[in-house]
Amino acid sequence: MRQSILSKIDSPLIVCEHVSCTYGNAPVVDDVYLKINRGEFVGIVGPSGSGKTTLLKAIIGSQPVAHGSITISPHLTIGYVPQVETVDWYFPVTVEEVVVMTRAKTKWWPRITLQERIEVREVLEKLGIADVANRHIRELSGGQQQRVFLARAMFCQPDILVLDEPTSGVDVRTRHEILHLLADLHQDGLTILLTTHDLNGLAAHLPRVICFKKTVIADGSPRDVLTPQVLETTYGAPMEV
DSSP, rough: OEEEEEETTOSSSEEEEEEEEEEEEEEEEEEEEEEEEOEEEEEEEOOOSSHHHHHHHHHSSSSOSSSEEEEEOOOOOOEEEEGGSOOOOSSOOOOHHEEEGOOOOOOOOOOOOOHHHHHEEEEHHHHOGGGGGTBBBGGGGHHHHHHHHHHHHHHOOOSSSEEEEEETSSSSSHHHHHHHHHHHHHHTTEEEEEEEEHHHHHHHHHHHEEEESSEEEEEOOOOHHHHHHHHHHHHHSSSOO
């Protein structure tokens, strides 16, 4: 069962109940219960291959659910930011074009209207990259590339922003800038769900952390969740934050 619709006004945006996903016969996500409420800022952390990306893809509807259900709020709009490593940065497209493409439903290459151009500039200005609107995406730094796809997700005016490893492949300064930017968006009322390896960034910025290794190991505040015992269970080796 893929998903049903939440009908109560006070209901959470997303509820995963006993969700399992497989690749072939191999389980990669197993019996996950997860609830995301409106206005939350949630980080999922775990080792590579732990199923974090698969879970996000199941939530946005691009990964089949083998067992269980994902229930979403009516008319929920999700803005998705993939891992930068999955993007073809040599595709011949400008920053402005790649942002507008998120609204293209019936045409492969959108013709940008004046109103769309104004709206794109507003989003890019908010993210601090308006000056690169006409540049090819391959000419950008890692931090700029991440902001472009954040702008793309924001352009559809989402109810929730879902980001897969938004701080991967960038330097420490850019990593903190991205997390501060996301914190500002959250302060503006946006619900955010992300995956990351940046434990220290999580502890500093996110009120709720989920340690994940095929299933939920622990869920709560950084103080309660990021303990040596929980991290060792999650990563299979002693760790401290």
